[in-house]
Amino acid sequence: MESQLLTPEPALFTSMCRSLGLAGAPLLDLPLQNDLVNLDNDPQAFAERVSALLPLNHFAQLGEAAGFVQSGTALTCGELTISSTVHSALEIELGEHPFASLALPYAGNTTITIEGRERLMQPGATAIYMPGEAFSGRTNAYAGVMLNLPHQSLARTAQAIAGGEGAARHCRLTLQRPQLLANDTSLRAELLLNLRRLLSVYNGSALLGGSGIHSLALEDALQRLVILLLCPELLAETEADRVVARLGSTGRDRIFDELIEWIQTDLTRPLTLSQLERRSGYSRRSLQYMFRSRFGLGPMQWLRQQRLQAVCRRLREGVPGDTVGAIATRFGFISSSSFAKLFQISFGQTPSELLRASQRRSS
Secondary structure, three states: OOOOOOOOOHHHHHHHHHHOOOOOHHHHHOOOHHHOOOOEOOHHHHHHHHHHHOOEEEEEEOOHHHOOOEEEEEEEEOOEEEEEEEEOOEEEEEOOOOOEEEEEEEEOOEEEEEOOEEEEEOOOOEEEEEOOOOEEEEEOOEEEEEEEEOHHHHHHHHHHHHOOOOOOHHHHHHOOOOEEEEOOOHHHHHHHHHHHHHHHHHHOOOOOOHHHHHHOOHHHHHHHHHHHHHOHHHHOOOHHHHHHHHHHHHOOOHHHHHHHHHHHOOOOOOOOHHHHHHHHOOOHHHHHHHHHHHHOOOHHHHHHHHHHHHHHHHHHHOOOOOOHHHHHHHOOOOOHHHHHHHHHHHHOOOHHHHHHHHHHHHO
């Protein structure tokens, strides 16, 4: 499907879910729900669509007397694919596939069997990570989302967060094993909640195309949350982090200075946390420490501040033909309303007021 996100139509989506006996507040956050309004009653057509994407070994609808209803859609964001589906009760068996998957149920229970072990997924409380092995699933009426992620991309992100090959070794082994991720600790519950919140952005009307998604670095943010769910030890401080902290306290870290110079050479370039970690070799924790020690802000907060200042400089030039929207978008601000609020808070006037005054002076 084309990478375009539209404002959802809650009435149509809610009506479809009710026809399956599904209800509840989490459904309102299901990603891509605007494309889940056309129902398909043909189980064979559904099986054929699945087999075109994945090695389908077995498919059967359950409760045939009640009929079969299904709707599904997918969006590709860089190397990541997000798919949302709502369907009647079914059982399915898939063969090995060359990517990892994370499944999050939003309504309805699902039993996944992988490597001979059953795992029960409950909406709102669990997710399951599957590294690509064959598995089978059995569901009642269900609504949920699945993220498909290339193994190499996950490994690169894990290494960036860890700050090096050695620190990421244990995490790479973890990425090779299936895991049921329950919100049984406050940290994991927070990470699962943040993952669902981030996925809900894919229902936002402010994202008008793939460039908007790319500018917001959502692919990287989603991958990082998946990595931290699977490898929470990457959040812990290491000896390397303590060494960086000692260097950072002197304010003379050459690597960090070079990173700042590189960022400032092109503030229109889309950047992610993982890119900054790979560029510097810092772990997630060390990068956060260096920025807060030097600037009192996290890396992405500081980057947003630098971009706001760059937009302000451009608006003050008052170049004929310039528009606020074009300048803001060039520097990565996708939502015009959010940008205008940030700008006014930072500079005490709206960007439109500044541009008009600057253009009057230049003319």
